[in-house]
Amino acid sequence: MKINLSINGKSYSQDVEPRLLLIHFLREVAGLTGTHMGCETSLCGACTVELNGKAIKSCTMFAVQANGAEIVTVEGLANNGKLDPVQEAFWNEHGLQCGFCTPGMIMASKQILDRNPSPTEEEVRHGLEGNVCRCTGYQHIVNAVKAAAAGAGK
């Protein structure tokens, strides 16, 4: 089936098998390997991308379902070499260790801030419910999201 979609502002038009997962489209068709697959039960969130402005798990969606959609992946955040404030905050606050969950964490964090520009610690934690990190214990991630929020408020 032929699908058209936009990823990080770039248009793709491709014939795909209906069973091709969106994450495999992103990684293997578009060559954007920043989005990771961490489970098959839609519980780890490593594959989180933004689809029409909403954070979704790209391993729990077929590419055909994204026909016509606008997608942003972690690769689409930095602009001309300038990091997105959430990326910058993850770096400053040591919000990552092995880095595997990080793209999904950053995308989920962006969704939190899109909907609530100054979240409390509890709201940040609640907003990260769909993302597992096995390295950081989340504390530095919470700090990063709060720092990004504070930075944006300046």
Add this chain to the structure above:
Amino acid sequence: MATTTTKTETFVGKRIRRREDPRLITGTATYVEDIQMPGMHYAVILRSPHAAARIRSIDTKKAVSAPGVVCVFTGKDTKGVGAVPCGVAMPDLRVPQHTILATERVYFVGHPVAVVVARDRYLARDAADLIEVDYEVLPAVADPEKALAKGAPAVHPQWPDNVAFTYHQDGGNIDKAFAEADVVVKQRIVSQRLVPMAMETRGVVAEWRGADRQLNLYTSTQIPHLVRTIVAAMLGLEENRMRVIAPEVGGGFGSKLNVYAEEALMGYVSMKIQKPVKWIESRRENFTCTIHGRGHVDYYEVAAKRDGTILGIKLKLIQDVGAYHQLLTPLIPQLSVLMMPGLYNTQNIRGDIIGVFTNCVPTDAYRGAGRPEATHGIERMVDILAAELKMDPAEIRLKNFVTKDKFPYPTATGLMYDSGDYATPLKKALDLVGYVKLRQEQADLRKQGKYMGIGISTYGEICAIGPSPATPAGGWESATVKIEPSGKVTILTGACPHGQGEETTFAQIAADELGVGLDDILVIRGDTAVVQYGIGTFGSRATAVGGTALYYALQDLKAKIKKFGEMLLESDDVSLMIGQVIDNKSGKAKTFQEIAGAAYRALKLPPNTEPGLLATRFWEPPNFTFPFGAHIVVTDIDDETGQIKIRRYVAVDDCGNILNPLIVDGQVHGGVAQGLGQALWEQAVYDDNGQLVTGELTDYAVPRAQMMPWIESHHTCTPSPINPLGVKGVGEAGTIGCSPAVVNSVVDALSPLGVRHLDMPLTPEKIWKVVAKKN
């Protein structure tokens, strides 16, 4: 003038953000799955759904002729490949033949049976469904104590008692200690099986270049050099014809401190098909086929005087081995025995281990590896003893600590504790948490029928693993430092860190030693063709052992730089500072760039000096290091639901000198999360038939952001005398210190109900049952 950055600031000890992060936060890092090659093939592994079965036949015909399939291999094909080895030598160790694909029998759910190779991974997956395996299902046993019972099914028919190994260690005079005791407390303590659950599952890309007789193996591992040595031997390939690359590694926690069947299997496949092949473990495979951690049933006895003085400790440890030994399986419980005395001054111990085969995936190193189990045991026992003697748990610890005048301190288990001051972190933690006030509050709450608990754990650990005599395959580490002709610095570390931040901390060490900027330095790891042989990152060793190798390599290099400086400045009194060599008399200076230029151009050389600026050191540590600390956890219990709320988590860790507090805090937080996971939520549960019923994230609960408390992380600093950096290691501290503090807190909360011990995980239902019994 110099183009090399010069500076006056130092880096060690500062909160410096990590140099590895830009690629990780932009999604441009390369993990195994991200590797693409022309002609790449994909492998899917068919695995046993049964815990024990005889394979009557395997019919691969339909799969072989399925669309896109290139070939299918079974155990018959791979008979020529060597067995997956156990790296531990012990007398009477029973080592089953661990073939890379099952041959006659399968021994656990997930046991690899066949591999399908196709041009497309979707097609490979489809074809796997077409393989028909006729199994004769056999009785299985999944519980180590049941496996020891008479009449239990034999995991391996040749060993009907299911005993994989035994180990005995005595220290001091344990019988005398128990004979003289006023009080003896006993408890069975379980440290349940856990799934390491690194976020990146395992994965392998194998690329055989036939014309070069060269196998390139990209694998998500903590130990690329050991993988190379072992997999080359398994495949019958010369070791220098194999290159192992650990690209970005998405977490290991011990689960990638191993050599797995799939690593050799992909090598085999690529050599057969003469094309690159990729295998990425699914999460379901990760749960069933990658090693698990813990799996202890411990029977403790502690003898003490009425005043609380601990006289001796006995431990009978039943280790659930699983169906095979993986690389270090039998070693892990030995670490528990070594750690039996904890921080306490007793010279009498007896430890007995029985390793037991079960029809489960093997256990091996998982964050802490033997030491969390031991700490959990002794810290629970000390609380049980305190309760028995009606003593305060802080007081009984302070009474029994090895005091700081006694270091280096020889333990009853044959260790030599390097340095320690155990009372200081405990006192600091007690102050921070407001212990006296909390005990008052607890008394008030108890009058109102409310359950609040305060749990203390004072832990010690064996880190910087370790001296080679104590470590299979060697316990040293290597480092190379080069100053390139342009003056830039390249570090090659054999330690292969993967998320722990050594690309930053090693640069900090080198920057301070050489007086250059961080941006002048690049740290390279994880490629056996580039980096000299090394051991790897595990056992909280990367900085303490690998960093020390780097430190000594830097000293060698500095000496050589000085020689060139002396020659160029025509002086015999020079010093090295801020990226230059300065003549102390004239004040004239030569930059590293100028020195490197001279060293590589080699028009003139200092006496007895070779061209180039490179130094390599293999550093053998004279001892382990022994970090320690105190964790205090305050819990409130909802007596209606049994839910536990962590009100405070105070951690005071002493890991010696701290090179980068930001990174150390991150290690503590992550460690605590895994300790809390074990204490409260995580358990790998096999049913009676050997089915892993927590076989996915749907039923295996890992800590999530909203489940974690705020961790108040503090430190004391007792430098290690073992290495010049004074560091001890911090990767496992949080995990080791955490679980007993949590359980002690909950048991303390429920102690008015007569509760003395609860096994992990402390699920709400378990707590509710205790509370409901009283109501």
Add this chain to the structure above:
Amino acid sequence: MKISGSYNLPVAPERAYQILQDPAILAQAMPGCESLEQIGPDEYRMKMKVLLAALSGQFEGKVRIADQAPPTSFRLIVEGSGRIGFLKGDGLLKLSPPDAGAAGLTVVSYEGDAQVGGTMAAVGQRLIDGTAKMMIRKFFDKLASLAG
């Protein structure tokens, strides 16, 4: 997993015992049963299609009846396997007239073990208990409707 329960069939114990071993009736009553074919004394080959929400799976297996003591009890052993896993049930069925002694009624009580393996076992833990109960309930409901 232990399974136990009881069900009232609107027929006398002798009739209940008979229909519980009648392959034609069992084939209709077992949820998803597509065929039941005798392969030996008290042994049948079974094909089953389990449809549960989106879950669908073909199972092939055997049904065996043992320890017969008409009309009061027998053992029923069901084994099946398919791509999504395997299941095995082994239980004792006891038939008795109700306590009140009403005629034309039988209380069938069952007690046994069920094992589930494969992908179903690994990801379906929270569903297995309820599903097993539902399948048993459906079986007896259908049996009751066929018994009359």
Add this chain to the structure above:
Amino acid sequence: MIAQKFEYTAPKSLDEALHLLASGAKPLAGGMSLIPMMKLRLAAPEHLVDLRTIKDLNYIREAGGQLHIGATASHYEIESSALLRQKCPLLTETAAAIGDVQVRNMGTIGGSVAHADPAADYPAALQALEAKFVLNGAKSERTVSAADFFVDAFTTTLEPGEILREVIVPIDDARTGTSYQKMVQPASGFAIVGVAVRVRQNARKVSFARIGVTGLSNHAYRATAAEKALEGKTPSANDIQNAAALVAQGVDANSDLHASADYRKHLAAVHAARAIKSAISRIT
């Protein structure tokens, strides 16, 4: 990790979808339950019809004194709907308790309800709300109450080829208070038990109580005995406790790794009491 092959259609209209469903295709909404099962090959539909591409299935609106929610309204759209927050806060509260952010962004009310997972959150609230479901087939349309809709685990009164097109819930007056209380299974986020309560008071007396329970047994149900025990009372703490104790009475409770049947029943009573108290406290 990889689904079996299937055919996929993105229909333009409901009629086109229903026509395909009548010939054996299966509906796909948010896919939050279906797609993981397909990846594990526990499910292998041959033909999927994507309902999300039908524009006129996604709405939340007020009409005829009731609230109408289209099948493909996402949990997030429900959670964040100002209209629902004002006129049916029980539904927004329940939607916010489902899964996680990403699941709520993608998952739909129609998909969740039709899937009838015995531990799903919505069914408790929909039972308490006495919701009605509009079911459409290629040639049929009927309205079924929540009480009749949920039959068993994953089993509803939906006929093959039928879809749940719309959920209808009532608008409550200001004297009504509602609450959803849930004990979360920490691995999956599903409810171990969830209790939704809707109470109306008249001069401090409970004139009306509706209690929906999920997670406890094979399907969500209304705890009518508990409702009756509240009605007509100005409930004391004791009355609430006693009423709550009735929610699990006579129920054949599920048991699994995460909670035994006894514990589940106990939790149902605890959460019922909490939900009743919270609902009463919210009456303005």
